[in-house]
Amino acid sequence: DTGVSQDPRHKITKRGQNVTFRCDPISEHNRLYWYRQTLGQGPEFLTYFQNEAQLEKSRLLSDRFSAERPKGSFSTLEIQRTEQGDSAMYLCASGLGEGGYTFGSGTRLTVV
């Protein structure tokens, strides 16, 4: 286990469709974060988990977004009824204690 894996790397979907992304964190990391990044901006916080508990959700995470981390290991982020404004890079990061977070390579979503 050498890092954080995200799947898929790229996703093109039609407006109105549902999409689901997966993140596999570093195995011993208890914290897992989702961020969204649009072109030219820094990442925006969406939500985070400590083990399986979702401890905080951003106001950016509308009712169409849901995230889970069922067994405190991998996590999924689902977007329902996608809109063009959802087009972005979705980043997952994991961490443990005071150390730096490790980010995955992201899933680039394009809604057409």
Next chain:
Amino acid sequence: DAKTTQPPSMDCAEGRAANLPCNHSTISGNEYVYWYRQIHSQGPQYIIHGLKNNETNEMASLIITEDRKSSTLILPHATLRDTAVYYCIVIGNNRKLIWGLGTSLAVNP
């Protein structure tokens, strides 16, 4: 969470030291300063972090002023592969990263 201020862009000659400043004047006593960088189309990469002492690792050095209101990331011998956007972030108890726009560093041959 404390906010950070960074210059939008900087240039550096290859082989020279790159000194990237960051202001975090509202930082509180238990908040750490973290630095990440992001190369185009990749996920952010952790560089270094510190609380109040200066820190050094294989990638960089972090100098934090005594009042902790600002810090400087030093890349001692910049290479072309160090061209990236560098983010300075302050993290509090909730461990949530609040990102600004960062500094776009261009290392020139």
